[in-house]
Amino acid sequence: MRISELARRSGVPVATIKFYLREGILPTGAARGATQADYDDDHLNRLRLIRSLAELAALPIAQIKTVLGLIDHPDADLFTTLGKAISALPPYVESGGGEHPRARAAIEHLGWTYDETFPATWQLERALAAVEEAGIPLTDERLDAYGAALHPMAEYDVAGAPGGAIDADASATGHPVIDRSAAERSAAARSAAVRYAVLGTALYEPVVVALRRLAHQDIAARRLGA
Amino acid sequence: MRISELARRSGVPVATIKFYLREGILPTGAARGATQADYDDDHLNRLRLIRSLAELAALPIAQIKTVLGLIDHPDADLFTTLGKAISALPPYVESGGGEHPRARAAIEHLGWTYDETFPATWQLERALAAVEEAGIPLTDERLDAYGAALHPMAEYDVAGAPGGAIDADASATGHPVIDRSAAERSAAARSAAVRYAVLGTALYEPVVVALRRLAHQDIAARRLGA
Numbered sequence: 347m348r349i350s351e352l353a354r355r356s357g358v359p360v361a362t363i364k365f366y367l368r369e370g371i372l373p374t375g376a377a378r379g380a381t382q383a384d385y386d387d388d389h390l391n392r393l394r395l396i397r398s399l400a401e402l403a404a405l406p407i408a409q410i411k412t413v414l415g416l417i418d419h420p421d422a423d424l425f426t427t428l429g430k431a432i433s434a435l436p437p438y439v440e441s442g443g444g445e446h447p448r449a450r451a452a453i454e455h456l457g458w459t460y461d462e463t464f465p466a467t468w469q470l471e472r473a474l475a476a477v478e479e480a481g482i483p484l485t486d487e488r489l490d491a492y493g494a495a496l497h498p499m500a501e502y503d504v505a506g507a508p509g510g511a512i513d514a515d516a517s518a519t520g521h522p523v524i525d526r527s528a529a530e531r532s533a534a535a536r537s538a539a540v541r542y543a544v545l546g547t548a549l550y551e552p553v554v555v556a557l558r559r560l561a562h563q564d565i566a567a568r569r570l571g572a
Numbered sequence: 573m574r575i576s577e578l579a580r581r582s583g584v585p586v587a588t589i590k591f592y593l594r595e596g597i598l599p600t601g602a603a604r605g606a607t608q609a610d611y612d613d614d615h616l617n618r619l620r621l622i623r624s625l626a627e628l629a630a631l632p633i634a635q636i637k638t639v640l641g642l643i644d645h646p647d648a649d650l651f652t653t654l655g656k657a658i659s660a661l662p663p664y665v666e667s668g669g670g671e672h673p674r675a676r677a678a679i680e681h682l683g684w685t686y687d688e689t690f691p692a693t694w695q696l697e698r699a700l701a702a703v704e705e706a707g708i709p710l711t712d713e714r715l716d717a718y719g720a721a722l723h724p725m726a727e728y729d730v731a732g733a734p735g736g737a738i739d740a741d742a743s744a745t746g747h748p749v750i751d752r753s754a755a756e757r758s759a760a761a762r763s764a765a766v767r768y769a770v771l772g773t774a775l776y777e778p779v780v781v782a783l784r785r786l787a788h789q790d791i792a793a794r795r796l797g798a
Contacts, residue, residue, distance in 0.1 A: 394707070398706040425792055425796040428792055432785065432788075432789075453786060458786060458787065459789060459790045459794070464786070466782050466785035467786065469781075470783065472778070473778035473779040473782050474779065476775050476778070477771075477776065479624065480628055480771050480775055481771075482768070482776075484779065488728065491728040492725060492728075492783055493783065493787075495721040495722065495724055495725040496721065496725075496783050496784050497787045497790070497791075498717070498721055499718060499721040499722075499784065499787070500784060500790075500791055501787075501791060502718075503788060504788060504791045504792065506714070542708070543788075545706050546708060547785065547788070549708065550708075551781050551784070552663075552695065552699035553699040553710065553718070554718065554780070554784065555780070556675075556692050556699050557718055557719065557722050558722050558725065559658065559692035559695070560679060560690070560692050561684065561719075561722050561723045561726030562730060562769075562773070563655070563658075563684075563690055564723070564726075565726055565727060565730045567685040567687075570650055570651040
């Protein structure tokens with residue numbers, strides 16, 4: 347198809363498509379005469395992914411390049427690749443120098459994996475400092491309630507990862523299996539897992555936040571007789 | 573205390589305090605000579621609340637005025653007051669004309685209260701349109717998993733509202749009690765409930781989002797053997 351049809355089918359204006367071509371994140375179409383190029387469904391799919399990252403997830407162009415680079419050439423170590431990809435998502439929080447006492451205490455209280463190099467750890471530290479400063483610090487009781495709700499939600503998300511890239515728990519003990527075959531997974535499965543993790547994280551957070559507000563409203567409506 | 577001490581103790585610069593005085597959201601101190609004013613702990617507490625709304629929750633000045641107005645003069649109908657207060661929080665989503673088919677289907681599927689005038693409904697509609705467009709639409713199964721996790725979290729939040737402003741379920745049937753005494757609650761209790769709902773919603777959302785990412789990381793670390 348010509349660039350005009352690519353624009354029509356993707357919903358992305360021609361000028362924006364040309365920008366993506368210049369930035370090297372959308373491959374050039376097959377040459378068709380001196381001034382025209384031919385695009386196919388691979389271009390269309392790529393463009394839809396770029397559009398999701400740019401318009402729906404609101405990523406800056408540098409971060410889109412990072413994510414696409416990880417999708418195109420995922421590292422054999424899927425855990426590290428996923429970490430790099432999620433790090434490309436907002437909010438862009440500075441580490442602050444390495445000490446994250448509030449986040450560390452909360453994560454260790456929950457018995458989750460603590461990793462001070464992970465941006466979500468810095469994000470949690472900043473969020474906990476804010477609630478503390480506002481006079482509504484996170485109590486262990488509230489942390490337990492949140493952890494008990496969010497971990498199963500996250501299990502559901504991870505279980506839905508495509509192509510079995512992240513294997514489901516298959517142990518009889520109920521504890522997750524440590525799977526050492528990560529290095530042997532196919533690059534295609536790893537690419538799909540990165541795509542799912544990035545879009546699922548960026549685009550489902552607004553769903554979660556809206557549903558939480560609606561749950562508050564539902565409870566208030568029932569209790570206050572609205 | 574003088575304005576300089578108020579600045580030191582609140583962490584808000586004198587110039588910013590003067591801006592809040594001019595905007596009428598911080599009451600003037602008691603006159604103390606021609607050019608000085610005296611501030612007390614009420615001013616300090618008010619300033620800390622304004623700072624939480626302005627710096628931590630990142631509300632624009634117009635929305636801070638709305639929230640403070642609702643805290644100062646809460647309507648007798650607490651449910652309506654809470655709705656107005658939460659509507660002052662970002663994201664500022666347009667209603668889009670009244671039809672919210674995706675949000676309506678999701679909320680009705682969960683059996684929650686549907687209210688098309690509530691901004692979180694518009695927010696959910698927009699978020700669901702985005703995941704649909706990105707090719708990862710919300711399935712009923714995922715909705716069930718999220719609803720089952722988020723409703724108890726929201727119950728915990730509402731149960732923690734100060735001063736019993738929002739009464740806990742006291743029925744023997746396990747169904748929430750419709751409480752008709754809302755109009756008789758004290759204004760002070762309603763003010764405290766509005767403050768709690770606004771700060772709790774705005775400042776705990778980043779906590780929830782960070783914890784969700786950390787739960788994903790914890791699960792991936794265990795499964796991928798990091």
